[in-house]
Amino acid sequence: MAQRFYSTNSPGEFVDLKEAVLRSLPGDNGLYMPENIPVLENTFWAEWRDWPFEELAYRIVSPLFDGAVPEGPLREMVADAVNFDAPLVGIGGRTHILELFHGPSLAFKDFGARFMARLMGWLTRSSGAGEAAPGQDLTVLVATSGDTGGAVASAFHGVPETQVVVLYPSGKVSGLQEKQLTTLGDNITALEVAGSFDDCQRLVKAAFLDRELARARNLTSANSINIARLVPQTFYYFHAARQLPEGVQPVFVVPSGNFGNLTAGLLSNLMGLRVKQFIAATNMNDVVPAYLESGVYEPRPSLATISNAMDVGAPSNFARMLDLHDHQHGLMAGRIVGFRFDDEQTRAEIREIRANTGYVIEPHGAVGCLAAREWQGVHPGDDVVVLETAHPSKFLDVMEEELGQGAVEIPDRLACLAAREKVAIEMPPSEEEFLRWLRA
Ligand SMILES: *Cc1c(COP(=O)(O)O)cnc(C)c1O
Numbered sequence: 001m002a003q004r005f006y007s008t009n010s011p012g013e014f015v016d017l018k019e020a021v022l023r024s025l026p027g028d029n030g031l032y033m034p035e036n037i038p039v040l041e042n043t044f045w046a047e048w049r050d051w052p053f054e055e056l057a058y059r060i061v062s063p064l065f066d067g068a069v070p071e072g073p074l075r076e077m078v079a080d081a082v083n084f085d086a087p088l089v090g091i092g093g094r095t096h097i098l099e100l101f102h103g104p105s106l107a108f109k110d111f112g113a114r115f116m117a118r119l120m121g122w123l124t125r126s127s128g129a130g131e132a133a134p135g136q137d138l139t140v141l142v143a144t145s146g147d148t149g150g151a152v153a154s155a156f157h158g159v160p161e162t163q164v165v166v167l168y169p170s171g172k173v174s175g176l177q178e179k180q181l182t183t184l185g186d187n188i189t190a191l192e193v194a195g196s197f198d199d200c201q202r203l204v205k206a207a208f209l210d211r212e213l214a215r216a217r218n219l220t221s222a223n224s225i226n227i228a229r230l231v232p233q234t235f236y237y238f239h240a241a242r243q244l245p246e247g248v249q250p251v252f253v254v255p256s257g258n259f260g261n262l263t264a265g266l267l268s269n270l271m272g273l274r275v276k277q278f279i280a281a282t283n284m285n286d287v288v289p290a291y292l293e294s295g296v297y298e299p300r301p302s303l304a305t306i307s308n309a310m311d312v313g314a315p316s317n318f319a320r321m322l323d324l325h326d327h328q329h330g331l332m333a334g335r336i337v338g339f340r341f342d343d344e345q346t347r348a349e350i351r352e353i354r355a356n357t358g359y360v361i362e363p364h365g366a367v368g369c370l371a372a373r374e375w376q377g378v379h380p381g382d383d384v385v386v387l388e389t390a391h392p393s394k395f396l397d398v399m400e401e402e403l404g405q406g407a408v409e410i411p412d413r414l415a416c417l418a419a420r421e422k423v424a425i426e427m428p429p430s431e432e433e434f435l436r437w438l439r440a
Pocket residue numbers: 107108109147255256257258259260261262309310364389390
């Protein structure tokens with residue numbers, strides 16, 4: 001039977017892949033999880049080190065979906081989504097950087113967004129969209145405060161029968177981020193909302209609450225907690241491990257905010273990937289490291305830091321982490337160790353890594369390197385893989401403050417955006433106006 005999914009709040013009720021992906025969020029406010037986590041078979045382990053990356057990815061997702069998508073379309077989706085590498089770069093000793101920024105928006109979120117886009121498109125086309133009007137394009141709504149919108153817009157660009165509406169707060173995203181949202185055109189429409197990120201989220205919510213509109217326009221969300229974004233993030237854990245010498249069990253350091261990335265690591269481990277230890281590295285938004293130490297979970301409002309993609313005070317994937325450990329603190333604390341570092345330490349680490357190794361690391365990766373160093377102080381024989389979640393050019397201000405002008409190369413695909421013309425529709429922060437526009 002094809003893989004089914006349950007909500008972390010209703011472990012006895014199941015939906016199919018299509019409902020889990022197109023609904024994104026269960027009605028009970030839990031998060032979708034696969035009913036069965038398959039352990040990969042000997043036939044996988046006999047050859048996994050030799051396959052091209054897209055074949056490796058297919059061999060992981062195939063047992064996980066267990067027939068929910070036929071082989072042909074699934075292979076096509078994977079090949080199309082994972083069309084860039086995730087190289088492991090040694091920076092001396094037993095420290096390795098897993099570069100996850102070689103995709104189109106220069107952040108690891110490309111893996112999740114690109115796969116989700118293709119899967120959503122296929123699910124909609126394959127059998128009509130549930131209760132929606134037949135022949136109606138899928139409309140994906142996404143509110144962004146910066147980085148997610150770029151990955152999602154680029155991922156859905158050109159996906160057939162799919163329209164994307166990105167809502168962003170006017171004047172509150174960086175110039176390059178705005179260009180990533182507003183210069184693609186075609187099936188990507190940018191709405192420049194005269195308000196805050198919270199206003200953008202409120203408008204999106206209003207659209208989903210209008211059941212009739214939601215059905216007529218076939219609305220869905222590209223929310224970061226969609227299970228379809230988690231699955232493809234397992235691929236690069238396997239890919240990292242196979243770039244180490246045979247038999248080495250890596251320690252993975254994961255710079256974390258909403259903990260989707262780390263949760264994908266746990267899934268990989270449960271599917272049979274041998275991992276010595278997971279390390280959750282955070283900035284001062286440290287509710288998970290605090291939980292791992294004390295057993296007490298206390299979400300709180302987030303603090304602003306220089307590693308701002310990790311400024312999360314109530315990480316949404318914590319529910320999945322609890323679920324995977326049967327809500328047992330001891331189990332989770334055995335598999336994951338947490339470390340937190342402040343901005344001053346992070347800035348110093350950016351300078352030190354460059355001085356000692358020549359490698360240029362951005363603030364999120366630097367938090368990871370600090371954690372790696374702390375771990376290796378006690379376990380000098382371990383091979384540690386630090387996930388580098390974005391390209392340094394995305395955090396140019398901090399990088400130039402620490403390393404000086406010109407220290408960071410700006411990749412062509414980001415640099416060429418500067419010359420492109422912004423196209424956005426201005427929208428007041430009014431639910432009525434937004435719904436009227438969406439109906440038209
Ligand atoms: C989203 C993001 C993170 C945090 O990832 P989670 O899966 O939310 O823990 C870390 N670094 C960068 C650059 C990001 O964009």
